Amino acid sequence: MTAYRLTVAGLGPGGAGLMTRDTWARIETAGHIVLRTRIHPTVAALDAAGISYETYDAFYEEAEDFDELYERIADDLIVRAGRADVLYLVPGSPFVAERTVQLLREKAAAADLPLTMLPAMSFLEPLFAALGIDPVRGVSIIDALDEEAAAAPPAQDLIITQVYSRETASDLKILLMEHYADTQDVIYLHHLGLPDECIRRIPLFEVDWQEDIDHLTTLFIPYTPSFWENG
Numbered sequence: 001m002t003a004y005r006l007t008v009a010g011l012g013p014g015g016a017g018l019m020t021r022d023t024w025a026r027i028e029t030a031g032h033i034v035l036r037t038r039i040h041p042t043v044a045a046l047d048a049a050g051i052s053y054e055t056y057d058a059f060y061e062e063a064e065d066f067d068e069l070y071e072r073i074a075d076d077l078i079v080r081a082g083r084a085d086v087l088y089l090v091p092g093s094p095f096v097a098e099r100t101v102q103l104l105r106e107k108a109a110a111a112d113l114p115l116t117m118l119p120a121m122s123f124l125e126p127l128f129a130a131l132g133i134d135p136v137r138g139v140s141i142i143d144a145l146d147e148e149a150a151a152a153p154p155a156q157d158l159i160i161t162q163v164y165s166r167e168t169a170s171d172l173k174i175l176l177m178e179h180y181a182d183t184q185d186v187i188y189l190h191h192l193g194l195p196d197e198c199i200r201r202i203p204l205f206e207v208d209w210q211e212d213i214d215h216l217t218t219l220f221i222p223y224t225p226s227f228w229e230n231g
Contacts, residue, residue: 006081006113008101010093010120011035014193014216016045018121023089026118027051030087034080036073036100039215040091041194053089066099066145074103081113091215093122097143097161123218126192127159130199131220144168144219150175160219169208172219180204180221187220 009026012018019042027033027046033053035043037060046053056073063069077100080086094101094117101117108115128135138156142149144163150172163169176184182205190198190212198212207219 004081004083004113005085005116006077006088006104006108007086007116007118008088008090008094008104009118010122011040011042011089011091012121013092013123013126014041014191016042018042018126018193019045020118020120023118023120026087027089030085032080032084033087033089034077035089036091041216070099070103073100074107077104078107078111078113081108082111093120095119096122096124097141123161123192123216124159127189127218127220130189130192130197131187133157144172147171147175151178153179154221154223157223158219158221160221162215163207163213163217163219164215166208166210166213169210169213173204173207176204176207176221184224185222187222189218189220190214191216192218 007026009023011023012020028049028051033051035053035055037057038055039057056076059069059072063072077086077088088104090098090101092098105115124135124141133139139159140154140156141159141161144150144160145168150160160172163172182203184204186202186204186207188198188200188202188207188210194216202210
C-alpha cells in the first residue's frame, strides 16, 4: 500500500521575498497544492509562476464559525492525503497562530499519516523589527478572538493577532478597556513587509475606527507598570 505524505509549509508574512527557498522549491515540484486561503500577498507570485492550486476559501463562506471551519479543513486534508501527496500552504508560519495545523498534527497521528512541516517566517519577525523590541524581554501573544485572554490583566507587552475586521476590533476594545485606560497607547501595525506597510500610534478607544483593518492587521500594546501601580 502506498504511503502518501502531507506536507505543511508557510507562505511567510508578506511578499514572496519573505518565503523560504525550501518552501518555494516544494511548491515548484508539488503535484497537489491546497491553500488555506488565496487572500495573501504571496499568492500573486504563485499565479505569476503559473502554479496550480486549490483553496479553502469556499469553506469560509459555508462554516458557521471558525471552530467548524478549521475542523472541516483538517478533515478534508486528511482525506486528500490518503489518496495523494499534498502540499498545504498557510499564511505566515505553520507553527504560529495556525489552528488548522494544530488539528492536522492530531488527526495525522491518529490516522498514522506521515506529516512534514517546514519552518517559515511568521508575522512576528517583521513586527519585532518594526517595533525594535526583543521578545526575550517578555511579550504575550494572543488571538483577538480569544475573549478570555483578551480580558485578562496584562503582565507584559501584548501582541494581538487576527484583528481582521472592525467588528472584531470593537469587541476586542471592550474587553481590553476592562484593564486598560481608554487612552492607552496602541501601536497599529498594518501590512508589515509590504509596500503599503503602515505603523501608527493610536489611543485604545480609536482601535475600531481604523478603516483599513484587514487580515494583515496586528496590535501591540506596551506594558505600562506605572499605570498599574497607580491604578
